[in-house]
Amino acid sequence: MAAYLNNRFVNNEEAVLHVSDLSMQRGYAVFDYLRAINSVPIFIDDHLNRFVASAAAMHFSISKSKTELDDIIVELLRITNLPVAGVRMMYTGGYAPDFYNPVEPNLVITCNPLKLPTKEDFDKGISIITYEFQRDLPHIKSINYQMAVWLQPLLKKQLADDVLYFQNNSVTEFPRCNLFMITADDKLVTPVNNILLGITRKHILALAEGIMEIEERDIKTEELYCAKELFYASSTKRILPVIQVDGKLVADGKPGDVTKSLYYKLLELEFSITELASR
Amino acid sequence: MAAYLNNRFVNNEEAVLHVSDLSMQRGYAVFDYLRAINSVPIFIDDHLNRFVASAAAMHFSISKSKTELDDIIVELLRITNLPVAGVRMMYTGGYAPDFYNPVEPNLVITCNPLKLPTKEDFDKGISIITYEFQRDLPHIKSINYQMAVWLQPLLKKQLADDVLYFQNNSVTEFPRCNLFMITADDKLVTPVNNILLGITRKHILALAEGIMEIEERDIKTEELYCAKELFYASSTKRILPVIQVDGKLVADGKPGDVTKSLYYKLLELEFSITELASR
Numbered sequence: 001m002a003a004y005l006n007n008r009f010v011n012n013e014e015a016v017l018h019v020s021d022l023s024m025q026r027g028y029a030v031f032d033y034l035r036a037i038n039s040v041p042i043f044i045d046d047h048l049n050r051f052v053a054s055a056a057a058m059h060f061s062i063s064k065s066k067t068e069l070d071d072i073i074v075e076l077l078r079i080t081n082l083p084v085a086g087v088r089m090m091y092t093g094g095y096a097p098d099f100y101n102p103v104e105p106n107l108v109i110t111c112n113p114l115k116l117p118t119k120e121d122f123d124k125g126i127s128i129i130t131y132e133f134q135r136d137l138p139h140i141k142s143i144n145y146q147m148a149v150w151l152q153p154l155l156k157k158q159l160a161d162d163v164l165y166f167q168n169n170s171v172t173e174f175p176r177c178n179l180f181m182i183t184a185d186d187k188l189v190t191p192v193n194n195i196l197l198g199i200t201r202k203h204i205l206a207l208a209e210g211i212m213e214i215e216e217r218d219i220k221t222e223e224l225y226c227a228k229e230l231f232y233a234s235s236t237k238r239i240l241p242v243i244q245v246d247g248k249l250v251a252d253g254k255p256g257d258v259t260k261s262l263y264y265k266l267l268e269l270e271f272s273i274t275e276l277a278s279r
Numbered sequence: 280m281a282a283y284l285n286n287r288f289v290n291n292e293e294a295v296l297h298v299s300d301l302s303m304q305r306g307y308a309v310f311d312y313l314r315a316i317n318s319v320p321i322f323i324d325d326h327l328n329r330f331v332a333s334a335a336a337m338h339f340s341i342s343k344s345k346t347e348l349d350d351i352i353v354e355l356l357r358i359t360n361l362p363v364a365g366v367r368m369m370y371t372g373g374y375a376p377d378f379y380n381p382v383e384p385n386l387v388i389t390c391n392p393l394k395l396p397t398k399e400d401f402d403k404g405i406s407i408i409t410y411e412f413q414r415d416l417p418h419i420k421s422i423n424y425q426m427a428v429w430l431q432p433l434l435k436k437q438l439a440d441d442v443l444y445f446q447n448n449s450v451t452e453f454p455r456c457n458l459f460m461i462t463a464d465d466k467l468v469t470p471v472n473n474i475l476l477g478i479t480r481k482h483i484l485a486l487a488e489g490i491m492e493i494e495e496r497d498i499k500t501e502e503l504y505c506a507k508e509l510f511y512a513s514s515t516k517r518i519l520p521v522i523q524v525d526g527k528l529v530a531d532g533k534p535g536d537v538t539k540s541l542y543y544k545l546l547e548l549e550f551s552i553t554e555l556a557s558r
Contacts, residue, residue, distance in 0.1 A: 015298045016298065018294060024303065027302075029303065142425060143303065145304075146416065146421060147415050
């Protein structure tokens with residue numbers, strides 16, 4: 001397995017940082033994560049755009065262009081040669097002499113095997129709980145998942161697969177996924193405020209465009225309980241039906257037709273990208 | 280310079296973690312920081328108690344006892360032999376195979392030279408701004424300083440030395456220090472809710488006990504503007520007078536008598552600890 005550290009390709013075990021880096025001193029770093037099928041990265045332009053935007057929003061001065069990052073990732077995928085891979089790119093606050101003010105960022109790109117949910121996972125769907133919390137600087141994809149990780153024992157106790165954050169009675173997002181709802185009158189609704197705008201979210205909205213009515217708006221917590229369908233989406237999960245919220249079934253507790261239809265459209269889109277690249 | 284990594288002393292440059300550690304993957308780690316004068320650690324029992332409590336609150340299973348940690352720190356101070364040192368001990372979420380759920384923590388202890396504020400810094404005092412923000416899990420000393428670091432450019436623009444957080448019109452704490460106020464009727468007031476309980480804070484309260492009236496309670500933002508004296512306190516700053524808040528002078532803008540008196544009492548206490556150890 002290979003990785004990339006600052007200016008060179010290294011063996012995966014050499015992808016280390018000294019503890020004086022601000023990621024470990026102050027939890028100060030941004031990252032992005034994309035998926036590759038047969039070494040073909042999916043939606044790489046979107047991920048690079050968001051990565052560079054996150055770095056700028058965290059006041060990092062970065063030297064590499066998107067084209068350079070793209071080249072590094074393509075080469076890393078070629079070297080690692082995995083059927084399904086997750087590529088994680090991270091800029092950290094660097095080795096700050098005062099352990100506080102960011103200096104030249106460290107760049108680390110890693111590539112690991114990724115296990116995607118199966119068709120059985122899709123059919124089974126997931127159970128979620130809601131929890132009152134708002135992430136800091138939600139538009140930046142930072143490494144701050146403190147609350148998400150801290151909540152894991154609660155999730156296990158409640159036999160829940162994931163947690164949906166809400167604030168002021170509006171649900172926002174999952175720690176790593178975006179929420180979508182199909183209303184009783186067949187609208188596709190997804191939150192837009194105080195969230196990280198997901199890449200998969202963007203492509204799902206594009207796929208639904210013209211086929212169904214779309215609303216990007218706040219979703220009240222109580223709306224979840226009368227939804228026709230709910231699902232969540234991300235690069236690592238694609239689309240998974242939410243079949244239970246806080247112990248209550250969503251509709252009849254089975255994956256819904258709109259969710260299925262969007263899932264297959266997303267697979268088709270991904271297939272067209274990998275297909276095109278292999279020509 | 281030496282450090283300690285998991286189970287052994289290493290050279291400082293070997294104090295590295297692989298990027299798969301949850302500190303870098305998810306910003307999930309706790310730490311504590313203490314000061315040593317002539318290799319004598321100050322208030323080490325308090326720091327070890329808080330460190331172990333932070334680790335437990337983050338659901339970490341740690342194997343080292345407080346006595347073992349104490350022994351390691353004393354040995355590290357002996358090896359590094361610095362006149363003034365800062366010792367930072369950190370437990371991270373470890374090398375989690377799923378990059379999400381904590382496993383066996385990594386322990387890293389480092390020791391670096393520390394520059395303490397001078398008498399001139401004390402006489403000059405500091406300017407602060409207030410900012411609406413509440414830290415997550417404030418009672419845990421975690422590495423999450425994302426907002427504090429993110430605000431640094433704003434502080435520089437406003438020529439401020441530090442930022443005091445407030446929420447619901449009550450001020451809470453600085454990113455790395457506790458706030459104290461002397462009221463017009465000579466009470467010593469300090470916040471107690473939604474903050475990290477500082478070690479220096481604890482000892483200042485003990486020093487003031489019986490000498491002046493003490494109130495541990497919420498402080499309204501507007502109370503700052505009619506305070507007789509304000510100061511902040513921490514292991515790295517000891518006590519520094521706050522002479523300006525949001526561009527307004529505190530009283531006559533000079534260090535006050537109670538602040539000075541507590542500052543000298545704190546120095547005296549520290550001196551008695553290092554004195555005792557050198558006998």
